[in-house]
Amino acid sequence: MKNFISVKDVTDINALVNKALAYKADPFRDRTLGANKRIGLLFLNPSMRTRLSTQIAAANLGMEAVVFNVGQEGWALEFEDEAIMSGSTVEHVKDAAPILGKYFDILGIRTFPSLQNKQDDYSELYIQQFIKYAGIPVVSLESATLHPLQSLTDIITITETFKEKRRPKVVLTWAPHVKALPQCVANSFSQWINAWGQADFVITHPEDYELDPAFTKGASITHDQDYALKGADFVYVKNWSTYNDYGRIYCNDPAWMLTSDKLNATNHAKVMHCLPVRRNVELSDEVLDGFSSIVTHQASNRVWAAQSVLSELLARPL
Template sequence: MKKYTGLDDITDLKELIAEAREIKKNPYAFEHLGKRKRLVMLFFNSSLRTRLSTEKAACNLGMDVTVMNFNSDAWKLEFEDGTVMNADTSEHIKEAAQVISQYGDVIAVRAFPTLTDKAKDESEYVISSFEKYASVPVVNMESATAHPLQALADAITITELSQQSKPKVVLSWAPHPKALPHAVANSFIGMMQKMDVDFTITHPKGYELSADVVKNSKVVYDQDEALKDADFVYVKNWSNYKEYGKVIATPETHSDWMVTSEKLGTAQFMHCLPVRRNVIVADEVLDGDQSVVIEQANNRTFSAQVVLKRILENLASKSQKEKLESSRYEY
């Protein structure tokens, strides 16, 4: 694996999940792989699970880790080409990414969308600029439109806990008082499209996600119908995509979309966390036996670890090849 900025970087999902589960059994088996290698984690936004699980994953592999809250610790970045930088940005991403690449062997970036400028968000200008200008592999710790580490943890969780060969998985929208990104929903949909599952998306009319993401996935506007006989119900809010970033409904008006035990039936309940109790989902669900959200969060470590392991292996084979080539020149 050369990098992990989106699901396209996965070429062999089944093997990747199997490898992650092996790592989970024996997390220190590759402790020497990351020796003298440094992960630089750059946060433009808040993070709890991603921060702690990715750091732990890197340490399990023997890496050194630096965590930077970019906005408060460093300089305001410029991402536009050709700008006359006489306003509030102090450093161009071109320099920043090249420079950080000299201090770290892998760069991981979290950068949320604006939710006001759709074109800018969809350009993924932060993560793609890092990818463009960095000379080391880049890992996406949630970008404007994607959260592939979360989706991989979700895939691991479903694979571990499924009692069916082809489980029914439903992604259900749920109400939230604030405008939230589409990243988790997008990546979960993309992941389900790669897995052998019976997949349905459900949300109120008006909350349609990007057609480029949804593709042929089944969309059902009636939540009850969608949830029927589900094995896994993944609940997540997202803000409007067409009227970009708007929250059409107040939580009250769509409060009937909150997931309850009755709605859940016998399905296992999934959520990426953090989750607003009694808005997104009732206490009874989170506190009950069918919730697997804590195990999902646990799998964040192994999702990150398998990705970092693959990247480190690729770096090692690259440096092996370079050595071989340079030794060839000598003869």
């Protein structure tokens, strides 16, 4: 593994999952693997779980993690080539990234989409510029269109939870929200579940919320949430804004909120969410506080996903 930006960087998903579960069983089994190595964790927008879990994963491997909140602690970065920098951006990624590449052995970066310019967002301009200029392995801590550490966590959690011999039915369902959110968690979950190939995967959302087929290809897609939920073993709840007419909120029908009633149609489904979650908007209290919810378990697995990925990156000569 050279970078960790999408599922395409992974040659064997199950091997990565098993490594994560081995770390969960024994967090300090590779406690010197990262000795004298440093990871810089750059945040271009806020993070709680991703930051803390990656910091802890690094420490478990004996690697020093340095957090840097760009913008808050630093200044606005420029990403456009050939920019005449007479405006508000203070430093070009072409100048910042190579130096971070000298200071650190691995670079973790959280970027975000504009939700205005689909082409820029879906070309992953920001994180690709860091990869181009840093010269060291880059780990996505969520980018404009993907969130691979979350998706690896999700497959770890499904693997751990589902003990039957058959394939689980996994449903990704859109949920209402009050803000226009990125598509990255939904894209990434779809991309990983499809690449994993060990689940029957159904996506359900209102009309106009179609995701980029580059990620969903292989899934069944329906606008009928009730139909989708039938017999589900896992229900992943997530809001996203529109992809086609980019970054908008069309239907925001509260009837799409996941409730206990709706779960009756499932096969005692476990309910997942990447968090943070808007209670009683995306998911009812009843579901989140009930026995179906595995969101805390899921979030706690973030540490082992990150540790597994960092371990892979440390195993190759840096």
